[in-house]
Amino acid sequence: MSLSGWAPWLIDQTEPDAEAFTTYTRQFSVLLPAGRRRPREISEWLAWLPSRQALRACPLCIATSMPPYPYQLLWLLSLTLSCPAHGCLLEPRAKAASYFSDWERKPPTPRPVSVTALAMDSRTWQAMTTGSVDLPRRQVHAGIWFRLIRTIIDELGATLSECRTTAGRLIKCFWKEAGYPQRLGPRSWQPHEGYPLDVQLRTLEVTATAIHLLERKVLIGQGTDAALFLPDDATSGEQAGQ
Ligand SMILES: [Zn+2]
Incomplete structure (x- = not known):
């Protein structure tokens, strides 16, 4: 298994491309309204590949x-x-x-994972092994799943200028519901892959909580593709993602 073998599902391409980050993370919108996050050019970025070794x-x-x-x-x-x-x-x-x-x-003692994180990781495993993921309303291609969760991660880390007023309060609510009253993390923005491992894991935990809350309509995403996470019995007519 190599990362290059997973293009174009998991990553768009293996060659560095300054536009890759914007292409990957701005195609969908879930928590924040579409167009709220500004485009970013990042050289040497590959989706999901940590910039510091994190085995x-x-x-x-x-x-x-x-x-x-x-x-x-x-x-x-x-x-x-x-x-x-x-x-x-x-x-x-x-x-x-x-x-x-x-x-x-000296084997480490296994630590149990939360129900919400296990649900998200099980879908990711389903995507890697079957090529598709079951969302509440329909099945989506693995490539869509990876981009949807990378989108939510990016939205949870949106800067204050990208999510003022109602949207900003919504983002804070997701962090608070996951057990983080303050949105913690480094002061300067980086892509998810650039943060220390503990920050990455915390953000993944909040992402799993966000998906759980969206699917139970506890909080409603403002993005175009939030409808993909609504329960199947919800009122139809929302714009679903591609
Ligand atoms: Zn195992």
Whole structure:
């Protein structure tokens, strides 16, 4: 498995392109109204690929397999929190993804993942393995799923100038419902992939909560494609994504 093998589903292309970020993250809008976030040119950006090495692995996948250990692309990307097969969080690692003698001597204790994060990660696993994802109203192509969650991540990290007034209050509500009364993080904006691992994981956690809240109509997204997350019995007629 390599990242290049996942173009154009997971990433648009493997060659650096300053327009890639805007193309990937502005096609859809979920939490914020369409057009609210400004275009950004970022050189060397690839969706989901952390700019600093952020290795993680599933302790139960390692404990229940024999060397050579499975190499999971998802463990290396800023895309999931957990292993859907075992329902536990991925654990950070300092060593290479294929070298686990430290865990053989002293395996980490698996930590359970939240229901909301497991639901999001299970859909991502479904996208990687089947090429499509079941949303409340319809099935979407894997490429749409990856761009939808990357869009929500970007909206949750929108700058104050991009989400004033009602939209800004809505974004704060999603963070608060996920257990973060203050939207924490570095002062200067970066793409998700550029933040430290703890910030990336926290944002993924809030993204999973946001999807959970949208699907139960606890909070309503203002974006064109928010209707994709409404329950199937909701009033039809909203504009769904492509
Ligand atoms: Zn596992």
